[in-house]
Amino acid sequence: MSRLVTAHTADLDTDTLGAARALLYDVFDDMTEHDWEHSLGGVHAIVWEGDAVIGHAAVIQRRILHGGRALRAGYVEGVAVRADHRGRGHGATMMTALERVVRSAYDLGALGATDEGATFYAARGWHLWRGPTSALTPTGVTATPDADDCVYVLPGGVPLDLDAALTCDWRDGDVW
Template sequence: MTKHLDEAAPGFRVRLRHTHELSAEFRGQLVGFLSEAFAGDFDADDFDHALGGVHVLAVDASGGLLGHAAVVQRRVVLGDPTPHSRVLRAGYVEAVAVAARARRRGIGDSLMRSVDRIVDRSFDVGALAASEAGKPLYLRHDWSFWTGPLGVLSPTGPRLTPDEDGSVLVRVPSTTSPIELSAPLYCDWRPGAVW
């Protein structure tokens, strides 16, 4: 992997890598790391969702993986889908995890500082689906709950996803025109969890 945009912190370093820079061997290690970090609740679709963008990696002095987050591009539609709807380029955050042995050392905050910079510099909005355990981390980093109804642009047409209401958080960069967080928000379709 090439070195670029690295940031040092006590006991670990944060590195940014695009998916194309990750070797097949490292991707295999990453799958194992994420499966362990999510206590087995991480499948092939979840891993696929984390590919194709920028990976934020926290590594120790020997290069061992301590934490991971990915930012991938998705399209979201603000308001009910019509030909004139506002379509936003979203930096969608996936697979945020810290190794159990390395928790409570500031690694999650370091990952999110990098994620926030990526979102603020490259996207109209940041979005993520948060677990209960993850919500405090994102809220500390000025992410906000999407309070409007959520939906997906499915192959059979737009449909609401009420089970996801209250689980999606967004970050609106200062360069983005104001967004009403109580409006409907629709994501693009994908296999597995759509949000």
């Protein structure tokens, strides 16, 4: 029997965070320490089966510039389910919990989707961002064309023009 636990990073013990980190490294071949760091400081949704972490996702706060405004975005990071437990609804369970957080605490949700995850997010009501993307870097606004086909948003209380420019705040590693 699986169980979902949602908690802020500050409320998770070292063993739980270590198990979540190990899961992400197991699932993603190109996982980096920056990617793990991006998952910290927000609310985690963790699926346990017995004493094993079989699923992880997190939502953290970021600033997204759109339409001349700095919006508070609930940015989803580190979504993964152990390979032998996929197709059982664990991803949907985690995202339902995090989408509730996004809808109640942020202006919008955002995430960078893998090719494999894009259909999953679209089916949940996330919209592909059609406009150009960029990042507010230490040297100014820099285009991020590699992200132009993988950024998804979950609209909230702020009107969005999906064809306009979208700029994320700076961070080390992958900015989107």
